[in-house]
Amino acid sequence: MKRATVRQGRQLALSMAVMLVVSGSVQGWQADPPSKKPPPSSYASVNEPDFATTMSRMSNAKAGIMQRQKSLLQERYDLSDKPAKGVTMSRGKPIQEGVRVKLKSGSSWQQLAGMTPEEIKNKDLFPAGFMPLPHPNHPEGGMLFPHFEIERIKQQDNRDLTRFDLDFDLPDPFLPEFPQGIYLTTRPDLGDVSKGKLVTLDNYYELFNGLLNPKQLDGLRLLLTPFPQQQFNATADRRSVRPSQGVACFDCHANGSTNGATHLVGDIRPQEFRHRIETPTLRGVNIQRLFGSQRALKTVEDFTEFEQRAAYFDGDPVIATKKGLNILDRGSQVHDMAEFEELLDFPPAPKLGWDGKLDPAKATEEEMRGQAVFFGKGQCSSCHTPPYYTDNSMHNLQAERFFKPRMINGMMATADGPIKTFPLRGIKDTPPYMHDGRLLTLNDTVEYFNLVLGTKLSDQEKQDLVAFMRQL
Incomplete structure (x- = not known):
């Protein structure tokens, strides 16, 4: 008899506890409605899902995402080669x-x-x-390179800028020529000093030794040096198949100009309000007083440092620390990089x-x-x-x-x-x-x-x- 009473008491207590939890009244705790989503955060998650699972899921979704973007472009534009x-x-x-x-x-x-x-x-x-034009996968975003840049970097630097989840979207006829020429404000008599080559760590010294002073030459080296970036790094939440050295400034600003590479600006939240950014040319930065399409950075040194500290990691310093933030010395490295950038002239007119x-x-x-x-x-x-x-x-x-x-x-x-x-x-x-x-x-x-x-x-x-x- 006693055992039955105890058992009935336990069942009654359990039923009451369940009712209290469901009603959200245990010690004042209120359960969120099942359909309510948490508000968007300014920060990206630092948790790493299993890489193989993520790559499989995103690779399988790639065809559908690219077809959606292709359909959008075809709806908007006449993409024929004319x-x-x-x-x-x-x-x-x-x-x-x-x-x-x-x-x-x-x-x-x-x-x-x-x-x-x-x-x-x-x-x-x-x-x-x-x-406004969306990124090929706007909810995901990130740096994305045209195929011709990817292929040439593989050949010259043995780096792979391929993303397993996305391809570039705009057709080649509507992109800048590749590679573009390099014209120097200090030596206009030489015309295009790139000699038709894409300048990388593989050949920069051969092309520019004797044309630049030592500071400018080292600034160019740093602009060509890959550093970790949001999608290209060694962590498990990268978007390259293999762990990556990262990207260089001149991977987007090829030969100091542009190859049309795209990204999302890092200074807007939530994600759907971020703007796609088409890589601007660096030609003529010596005559400019504002840098960045909307950021209004006041010097090319500010711009150079901002790119490394913030734009590379979607403006998220927490993620930057995790993935390998490269802190440049303002008085030497940033200065040298900016000094070379300020030599990049407009093409002849x-x-x-x-x-x-x-x-x-x-x-x-x-x-x-x-x-x-x-x-x-x-x-x-x-x-x-x-x-x-x-x-x-x-x-x-x-x-x-x-x-x-x-x-x-x-x-x-x-x-x-x-x-x-x-x-x-x-x-x-x-x-x-x-x-x-x-x-x-x-x-x-x-x-x-x-x-x-x-x-x-x-x-x-x-x-x-x-x-x-x-x-x-």
Whole structure:
């Protein structure tokens, strides 16, 4: 009898405990509703899942992710190879011509130019190719390199920049020529000092010994030296098959310019609000006073140190410590790297005079008309002032006036905010355009600004403007 009573008492106590836990009333503890997700954290997790399991899962998901991005690009753009006749980049790669952004069904550029931003927004007519461009896998993000950079680095440095989870997304015809030439402010008489080679640790000394002073030469060595980075490192949460030495500054800024490599900015949270960033060229940093598309860093030394300390690790110092933060000495190493960067000149522009404007004796009528549009009706010179075609400032175009915020492949397409005025010297060498690479050609760029600025250019004025910018 006693045993039955004890057993019944235990069962009653257990039932009451379960009821209390379910109701969330044990010592004031409240259970989270099953469907509630924890708020996003500013920090990435330092826990490492099993590498083999992660690689298998992400490798299997790769085809679907890349197909989703390919479909987005095909929906937005005409991706066919249509080189302009008689126009090339500095080392001979054909330049793509024509407007590649596709219009919404039933709309035209002329029609859009005659509408107010509110009308375009309410009717959802803002071209998809003018919207912010997501990373190929925006929820994951990270540095991503074009195949030609990956292949050449394998050959020369025996490093592998392949990611097992992603491939680069934009087609080769819309990327810069590879490798680009190197022009030095100190030796303009030499022209391209790269001799058509991709400069790496394998050949930099052979190419530059005797052209640079010892500080500049060591700065170049450091710019070519791989250091651990978020996706390329020795930890189990890397995105390369083998443990990696890391990446070098010039893996993205190939030959001191750009190869079109992409990343996500590190200074925005949560993840869906981070912007894709297309690698800008380092040519002409000596005449610039702002660095970074939105960060407004004030010196090239600040920029160099920021890249190593923060951008390499998505702006997360905890992860940086775990994966192998490389702390550079500001007074020697950073200084030397910046000193070399400040030697990188724009490519030759034989039709420009000392003031950055066209020499009438060398320019065509079309180019001269385009220059008049640039400094007049087109309003381009309001921000892009000669001779280098930048005002060293930042401007907010407020393009969000034209569309309602929306999720696109894991990215929240919304306001860009203030963006640095990048120099236009050498612009034909560095497609795609805008800070995130959303505009594939100069023709696309003209259409974008014609709409956003409301300049109402004619078709002929647009063509003339493109002809002018190709000479910068």
